[in-house]
Amino acid sequence: xxxxxxxxxxxIGADLHLDLTGQGGRRAAxxxxxxxxxxxxxxxxxxxxxxxxxxxxDLGVARNTVADAYAELVAEGWLTARQGSGTRVxxxxxxxxxxERVPRKSPARARGPRHDLRQxxxxxxxxxxxxxxxxxxxxxxAAPNEAFGPGDPAxxxxxxxxxxxxxxxxxxxxTTPDRIVVCSGFAHAVRLLFxxxxxxxxxxxxxxxxxxxxxxxxxxxxxxxxxxxxxxxLDEHGASVAELGRERAVLLTPAHQFPTGGPLHPxxxxxxxxxxxxxxxxxxxxxYDGEFRYDRKPVGALQGLDPERVIHIGSVSKSxxxxxxxxxxxxxxxxxxxxxxxxxxxxxxxxxxEQLALADFVVSGSYDRxxxxxxxxxxxxxxxxxxxxxxxxxxxxxxxxxAGLHAVLRLPPGTERSTVKAAAxxxxxxxxxxxxxxxxxxMPPADGLVVGYATPPEHAYTAALEALCGVxxxx
Amino acid sequence: xxxxxxxxxxxIGADLHLDLTGQGGRRAAxxxxxxxxxxxxxxxxxxxxxxxxxxxxDLGVARNTVADAYAELVAEGWLTARQGSGTRVxxxxxxxxxxERVPRKSPARARGPRHDLRQxxxxxxxxxxxxxxxxxxxxxxAAPNEAFGPGDPAxxxxxxxxxxxxxxxxxxxxTTPDRIVVCSGFAHAVRLLFxxxxxxxxxxxxxxxxxxxxxxxxxxxxxxxxxxxxxxxLDEHGASVAELGRERAVLLTPAHQFPTGGPLHPxxxxxxxxxxxxxxxxxxxxxYDGEFRYDRKPVGALQGLDPERVIHIGSVSKSxxxxxxxxxxxxxxxxxxxxxxxxxxxxxxxxxxEQLALADFVVSGSYDRxxxxxxxxxxxxxxxxxxxxxxxxxxxxxxxxxAGLHAVLRLPPGTERSTVKAAAxxxxxxxxxxxxxxxxxxMPPADGLVVGYATPPEHAYTAALEALCGVxxxx
Numbered sequence: 001x002x003x004x005x006x007x008x009x010x011x012i013g014a015d016l017h018l019d020l021t022g023q024g025g026r027r028a029a030x031x032x033x034x035x036x037x038x039x040x041x042x043x044x045x046x047x048x049x050x051x052x053x054x055x056x057x058d059l060g061v062a063r064n065t066v067a068d069a070y071a072e073l074v075a076e077g078w079l080t081a082r083q084g085s086g087t088r089v090x091x092x093x094x095x096x097x098x099x100e101r102v103p104r105k106s107p108a109r110a111r112g113p114r115h116d117l118r119q120x121x122x123x124x125x126x127x128x129x130x131x132x133x134x135x136x137x138x139x140x141x142a143a144p145n146e147a148f149g150p151g152d153p154a155x156x157x158x159x160x161x162x163x164x165x166x167x168x169x170x171x172x173x174x175t176t177p178d179r180i181v182v183c184s185g186f187a188h189a190v191r192l193l194f195x196x197x198x199x200x201x202x203x204x205x206x207x208x209x210x211x212x213x214x215x216x217x218x219x220x221x222x223x224x225x226x227x228x229x230x231x232x233x234l235d236e237h238g239a240s241v242a243e244l245g246r247e248r249a250v251l252l253t254p255a256h257q258f259p260t261g262g263p264l265h266p267x268x269x270x271x272x273x274x275x276x277x278x279x280x281x282x283x284x285x286x287x288y289d290g291e292f293r294y295d296r297k298p299v300g301a302l303q304g305l306d307p308e309r310v311i312h313i314g315s316v317s318k319s320x321x322x323x324x325x326x327x328x329x330x331x332x333x334x335x336x337x338x339x340x341x342x343x344x345x346x347x348x349x350x351x352x353x354e355q356l357a358l359a360d361f362v363v364s365g366s367y368d369r370x371x372x373x374x375x376x377x378x379x380x381x382x383x384x385x386x387x388x389x390x391x392x393x394x395x396x397x398x399x400x401x402x403a404g405l406h407a408v409l410r411l412p413p414g415t416e417r418s419t420v421k422a423a424a425x426x427x428x429x430x431x432x433x434x435x436x437x438x439x440x441x442x443m444p445p446a447d448g449l450v451v452g453y454a455t456p457p458e459h460a461y462t463a464a465l466e467a468l469c470g471v472x473x474x475x
Numbered sequence: 476x477x478x479x480x481x482x483x484x485x486x487i488g489a490d491l492h493l494d495l496t497g498q499g500g501r502r503a504a505x506x507x508x509x510x511x512x513x514x515x516x517x518x519x520x521x522x523x524x525x526x527x528x529x530x531x532x533d534l535g536v537a538r539n540t541v542a543d544a545y546a547e548l549v550a551e552g553w554l555t556a557r558q559g560s561g562t563r564v565x566x567x568x569x570x571x572x573x574x575e576r577v578p579r580k581s582p583a584r585a586r587g588p589r590h591d592l593r594q595x596x597x598x599x600x601x602x603x604x605x606x607x608x609x610x611x612x613x614x615x616x617a618a619p620n621e622a623f624g625p626g627d628p629a630x631x632x633x634x635x636x637x638x639x640x641x642x643x644x645x646x647x648x649x650t651t652p653d654r655i656v657v658c659s660g661f662a663h664a665v666r667l668l669f670x671x672x673x674x675x676x677x678x679x680x681x682x683x684x685x686x687x688x689x690x691x692x693x694x695x696x697x698x699x700x701x702x703x704x705x706x707x708x709l710d711e712h713g714a715s716v717a718e719l720g721r722e723r724a725v726l727l728t729p730a731h732q733f734p735t736g737g738p739l740h741p742x743x744x745x746x747x748x749x750x751x752x753x754x755x756x757x758x759x760x761x762x763y764d765g766e767f768r769y770d771r772k773p774v775g776a777l778q779g780l781d782p783e784r785v786i787h788i789g790s791v792s793k794s795x796x797x798x799x800x801x802x803x804x805x806x807x808x809x810x811x812x813x814x815x816x817x818x819x820x821x822x823x824x825x826x827x828x829e830q831l832a833l834a835d836f837v838v839s840g841s842y843d844r845x846x847x848x849x850x851x852x853x854x855x856x857x858x859x860x861x862x863x864x865x866x867x868x869x870x871x872x873x874x875x876x877x878a879g880l881h882a883v884l885r886l887p888p889g890t891e892r893s894t895v896k897a898a899a900x901x902x903x904x905x906x907x908x909x910x911x912x913x914x915x916x917x918m919p920p921a922d923g924l925v926v927g928y929a930t931p932p933e934h935a936y937t938a939a940l941e942a943l944c945g946v947x948x949x950x
Contacts, residue, residue: 017647017775042643048840054847120625127623129615132828137608145932148602148796150595168517172492187823217820300492321623323827345692348662351826352798353607365523372529457620 016050026061030069038078038089049087114427115464119406119452127321131366139356151347153340155182158359163328166362171290172300174307175330181339184349185315185327187221192342194225203338209250211239212441213260231438237265241272251284254302259436259450261400261408263299276309287314291371293403294379308332319371326358381453392469405454415473416447422471491525501536505544513553513564524562589902590939594881594927602796606841614831626822628815630657633834638803641837646765647775649782650805656814659824660790660802662696667817669700678813684725686714687916688735706913712740716747726759729777734911734925736875736883738774751784762789766846768878769854783807794846856928867944880929890948891922897946
């Protein structure tokens with residue numbers, strides 16, 4: 001019996017904070033504080049108490065004192081003891097005072113819409129759990145001890161080397177590991193580049209030219225950092241970079257304009273680099289879904305044209321999962337030290353074990369395999385969307401479908417708002433183009449729906465497409 | 476042969492960005508771009524090329540075209556082909572242009588001092604790799620699909636529930652999961668609470684009372700957020716909270732004053748809560764090493780005295796590793812929504828898989844086991860430090876040794892600066908008390924060394940102690 005407690009001491013070894021000061025002997029004090037801890041909910045029902053030996057050692061009391069106290073509380077009904085599972089807090093409603101309950105707005109997407117066709121997230125059910133776990137385990141086994149100390153703010157060397165090779169091969173990015181800074185995603189990159197709006201300022205300053213259609217979330221980040229954004233009109237060749245003037249930098253989505261969907265025309269790619277050279281400034285390239293291209297026309301990173309004039313920003317948020325919070329910036333040489341100075345002396349954001357896991361995932365080929373599988377998966381999704389439209393709404397054109405995880409359905413003028421509203425009524429969540437429009441642009445507005453075809457789980461996709469077709473405006 | 480390529484297509488599936496536009500046929504174009512990619516370093520030596528079938532499908536060319544191009548480049552020496560390992564880029568020095576190399580300052584601690592006795596990090600060699608990997612794997616297996624979509628900015632429910640139970644049990648914290656917000660560590664918590672110094676402002680405002688000795692890094696964070704800090708003098712009972720006046724909030728380390736080492740006196744604990752109630756404000760409790768207490772005097776969280784008047788901030792940075800970037804805030808009800816509003820609509824920082832892993836680690840008892848083991852480990856370290864001083868420098872008193880991962884060695888007046896300098900000369904990295912002193916305090920300065928005894932690896936600790944004793948001032 002004593003032996004089994006000793007063993008469970010190693011097995012459970014739970015920590016318990018108890019204050020035995022106060023009146024009476026140690027045994028009485030221990031009974032009192034344990035009873036109080038159960039009564040006020042600090043010890044939740046079902047919680048295993050530490051074995052006698054552990055608690056006795058922690059409190060500096062005799063083992064019998066603990067055993068007596070436990071026995072008393074079992075007798076009183078506060079605790080239960082069962083051979084083999086130790087002493088536990090008895091099951092009773094946890095006496096939480098109502099004042100301590102906080103009614104919370106339900107978190108984003110916790111209770112989602114019936115059909116979720118919002119853009120922006122990959123198919124969460126396709127996360128490669130087994131392969132990623134295996135990479136994580138291998139990375140932890142192989143890591144040197146210093147990996148568990150304070151981290152290099154540039155990110156782990158292993159990851160920056162893997163990204164150097166991968167981005168060169170898959171995206172045409174020209175870099176060295178020393179020019180890569182790991183971050184938590186695009187939003188973090190923007191914060192590092194433009195600062196926090198405080199007196200310290202950032203590495204870059206506004207005004208910043210942006211595409212007339214883009215993520216409102218990004219515009220909000222920039223506004224919070226005190227950066228004024230100037231919209232560039234879009235046409236079928238992408239952003240009208242000829243209209244760039246005296247802005248201090250420009251933010252583009254050259255591979256796949258977000259959300260309208262086309263690549264930036266080669267002449268404009270060259271022109272925007274020329275502008276950055278002439279102005280002595282830089283182009284920010286948001287390469288948010290560069291891996292997912294379905295036609296055979298390669299659209300490499302703009303960064304490859306001039307590594308000294310482009311900041312290339314990517315992440316695993318579309319390719320693997322936004323839950324990982326891993327991204328990267330590929331920087332011109334002159335920005336490396338300033339960005340690291342903003343990031344601080346140690347890595348304060350991106351998990352080091354997951355950086356190492358991503359390095360392993362890339363080097364082992366798992367990342368390529370996953371991207372390839374997802375590309376086929378999303379291409380099939382896109383094809384089904386296009387087929388559904390052809391069958392049920394042939395007058396609605398899907399554009400921007402050669403790449404990415406979303407399409408834009410062009411709508412007859414004046415029908416967007418009512419269509420989005422009708423969709424919401426039918427439990428179909430999606431956004432109209434208006435949601436992405438820069439408030440200051442004077443482009444003529446176009447009506448359209450931005451349909452994310454990656455978000456619904458596989459079993460729900462057919463129904464989502466049917467519901468979508470059901471709310472489209474008639475010819 | 477064809478079969479083996481087909482298999483390897485699945486196995487390798489590498490992505491390669493190539494642009495076949497330009498003069499000549501597809502075969503010639505493919506040869507040209509592959510050659511260029513190898514020459515300019517985009518394809519690094521040793522890189523496996525995709526199998527014929529994959530690349531042919533990607534580019535929309537015949538499989539033979541790819542096979543011919545590979546054969547040509549093997550003939551030219553750019554590629555090598557070996558049965559079973561596919562086609563690879565030949566080994567030759569990577570032709571990186573010197574202009575693309577960036578000389579970087581070596582990262583923090585990459586080449587550390589001979590003897591590292593700086594405070595602030597746990598023993599990196601003691602990270603529980605196997606147990607943590609197992610928790611990560613279990614967590615990933617058990618996670619619902621939505622865990623891989625956009626995350627709740629409050630943090631995963633699983634983790635907030637585990638922390639609620641753990642913090643109640645081990646630290647006397649009274650909370651519900653709804654009052655916990657997960658973050659990346661103490662610095663992130665400060666940013667969320669005080670904003671970024673921008674026009675939006677934060678949840679709290681300055682001036683903020685702080686202890687006269689503390690981390691300069693924290694003061695810097697607050698200054699960057701535009702928060703003025705007002706130093707509170709320290710004595711043997713901790714911060715002189717009686718001197719609190721019209722500050723808007725106070726930041727304390729009540730369990731173990733950093734760096735001087737004592738707990739806040741019970742009367743002062745009560746007094747600071749009274750002050751916060753009277754002022755209608757809040758106490759920030761930095762519980763940075765609450766788990767590591769070596770005497771039998773429990774020092775619970777201040778938060779337990781009044782959950783509506785204390786923001787309790789903790790992390791795994793001392794208990795597990797700063798590499799994980801996981802921390803938490805336990806908030807009074809009225810601050811929950813404002814902090815979540817600052818954090819944003821989705822989790823942008825803390826890794827969701829690692830949040831789930833930590834929840835598993837806590838619930839399975841692995842966290843308690845690890846903390847218990849580390850407590851014994853650090854207690855032995857502390858005992859060896861105290862014994863070394865008794866043997867070699869009995870005139871030097873070690874204070875603040877009842878808890879934590881560091882001690883303060885009191886020095887004769889006027890000797891601190893020269894001792895720190897002498898230590899640096901001998902390859903012993905540590906800080907004097909002056910490094911932690913608030914610039915605006917009028918406390919009489921005390922001479923002392925802050926010795927982190929957790930940082931050196933086990934095999935180096937004896938030598939570090941010897942080196943330390945060798946630089947202490949004589950009696």
